[in-house]
Amino acid sequence: MVPREPFVLDVRRLGRRAGTMTEVHRTLVSPERLGVEMVGIPAGSDVDLDLRLESVSEGVLVTGTVSGETAGQCSRCLDPVDGTVTVFLTELFAYPDSATEQTTDSDEVHRIVDEKLDLEQSIIDAVSLELPMSPLCTTDCPGLCQVCGVRLAAAEPGHGHDIIDPRWAGLADKFATLDETPPADGPDGREPA
Template sequence: MSDQRLRTHSAVTPFVLDIRSLGRRAGSMAQVHRTVSVDRSIGLDLIAIPSDSDIDLDLRLEAVAEGVLVTGTVSGDTAGQCARCLEPLGGTVNVFLTELFAYPDSVTDQTTDADDIHRISDDQLDLEQAVIDAVGLDLPMVPLCRDDCRGLCPDCGVRLDNADPEHHHEKIDPRWAALQDLVTDGDPATDGDAAATDTGPDTSR
């Protein structure tokens, strides 16, 4: 078995590897240890590896009968916001990658739908989509600053973790809202004056 280093073609994408030196003899291996940077974020809407940040690749490429098997780890720092309170949060993602890249003339290539497997083209394999998929599956759909985050007040938007324990808002049952308007629209002083001037029937005649 041979153990060698492969190069990226950064002019195309930092994730493209030239595998000509690997050869197609089953069992041939190559190591990939490098740090790359991409011009867009990788992850989900609320949390991702930000654009222009470093992504570490520690991979092994092995020639097999149907293609090249890629295994190893992909890691990077993440940034996002809590899904409840919207506070910024950060962390790291470290995923294990296992992907087969099929040779263009292999049985796997000829019998597998285009979207079901990665393929080798012009003696190159592109890891980008595999990395995107692996990172996206590993990150939480609902990232939280902590498990018991109370989120935001639905009435005023204040962060409840920072609010007074007695924080609340008076609410009127909508069924009584119309009656409340009638009460507040009335003028008690005017009503009282009207009652005071009403002395009853005139008995002077």
């Protein structure tokens, strides 16, 4: 994966002496949407980093918070939903040729490449885990009418539809024709004498 500049941090000035630390306070612009299907941090939005980079014996330990404004839609009524997401990162980026780098599979630990670490995947993972898979505009959102699609929160009280089960539709048609047929009886509804 080619690192994206906004998420790449240069750690040359940090050095490799264990205990050396630096703080990073930066606002980045997200090059693409970060999140889950229904809600996320939109592309072109600000992402705030408040991180501490600490040199440890096996690499650089990154801890801190990442936050941004979210936008999406309610999973029940499809109305717009916005908010803020704040995630906490704790990630170890292994030095090249360290014991951690040599003994750990490539997908189990992040690595420092050319004295730079790429936070992109860590941020994507953390934001995706923090956001709800089914966001709601309100906790009691009633959703949409299954028949006509109107938002039930905005519909008149008692909104509903008389729906006849298709298996009984033929019988309903028979009753409708009986109601339309004039009675063969006399004017008072009794048989003529």
